[in-house]
Each structure stands twice: as C-alpha cells, then as structure tokens.
Amino acid sequence: MYGIALDLVRSNMDLSNVTLCSYCHNNNDFIRSSIPTWLNLPFNRIIITDWSSSQPLKDTLKDVTDPRVDILRVEGQDHRWLSKMRNLAGDIVETDYVFFIEPFVWLRKLELDPYPGEFYHGADVASGCCLLYTSVYHLVNGYCEYYVTSIGEVQDLYSRLYRHRFSKILMPEGMESFIPKIPGLDVVVKEPNIGMWWEDSVHEVIPYTIFNMAAPS
Helix, strand or coil, rough: CCCCCEEEECCCHHHEEEEEEECCCCCCCHHHHHHHHHCCCCCCCCEEEEEECCCCCHCCCCCCCCCCCEEECCCCCCCCHHHHHHHHHHHHCCCCCEEEEECCCCEEEEEECCCCCCECCHHHCCCCCCEEEEEHHHHCCCCCCCCCCCHHHHHHHHHHHHHCCCCCECCCCCCCCCCCCCCCCCCCCCCCCHHHCHCCCCCCCCCCCEECCCCCC
C-alpha cells in the first residue's frame, strides 16, 4: 500500500464548486486509504466508478455515510477500461469544476483556481490527476475510449487540450508556471493519432447503478 500526498496551493478556491472523480477495479484498499483525505476537504461531490470489483466498493466503504459520496457500480466487466471509468463519472458532473484523481492519491489541501485557458495535471505516478473546468472536459469530449487497459487516455486528453490551446499547470509542490499558448504559434505536441477524431465520437453506453453512501442499499 502506498499513496502520493498532494499539497496544492496557488490561490483560494471554492471547493464546493468542485466534483472529485475517481475509479475502482479491485483496488478497494487504495480507495479505503485515500477517501478520508478527500472527505476532509469541502468538495461538492465525490463520484467513484466501481468497475465490477470482486467486492463491491459500497461494501468496502460501508462505514462511510457522507451524502457527498456516490458510487457508480458497473456489473459484468472483467477487464479494466480506465477511460470509460473516468468518463462515466465525468459525464454526470454538475459543478463548474471537475477534479479527476487517481485512487491512491491522498490530499492535504487543494487551493487551486484554473484561469480561463488553463488546466492542472499531476506528475509521475500522479499524472492522471487533472483539474479543469467541466465545460472544457465536455468541449474535448472527455477521455478517448479507444484506450482500454493503458493510461494512454491521460496523455491523449492532455494532447487535445493543448490542441485547443489550453495551458498546463503542474500540480505538486514546486509548480511550474503556466505555459501560454499564443494564437498563431504552432506548438509541437507528440500525440497519438488514435484520439484525433475522438471529439466527434459518442461515449459508449454502459449501464450502471448509483449508490449514495448516505443510504447505499
């Protein structure tokens, strides 16, 4: 068991306007370890996709009764589909901001405020963490579902954000300054061809059941 603790400070942000999204596929222990740190912060909502874990995540978290926590339980899936797990949660976010977080990441504080044209992302093993406007998530059509078992969907998302001239901010302590994208300036981004057409694609429909942890049964 290990975790990455993020202590993110830039400016005061209203976390009641942020939805945290994560996922679980037989990594219940990670969620069990991380969720107390998420609940310590005043997020509007926490949505976790439970991708057919052998032990349903709602059972693992049976002592969690916070009404902000929703579990999206998907049945009958044998293989990890990370892009779909992320999109299932992201597609139902209603707040202005969405924060995608890896299940093993603990939070100490989160005081970030993306300016228009920016998004935040983590580094190294936390590179899948991403904070951005929900409207921007929909603008680029979320994560490319052609990626199934790899983490390629993360870099593909960032590549498409670059293509729309959104700037990156590195999350961990010692953040780098944002990289301005100047209209007319070609930015060379090494990106796969697989996601080029994704923004015109439709997310595959996968049935799920929502369990609110205030009354999960």
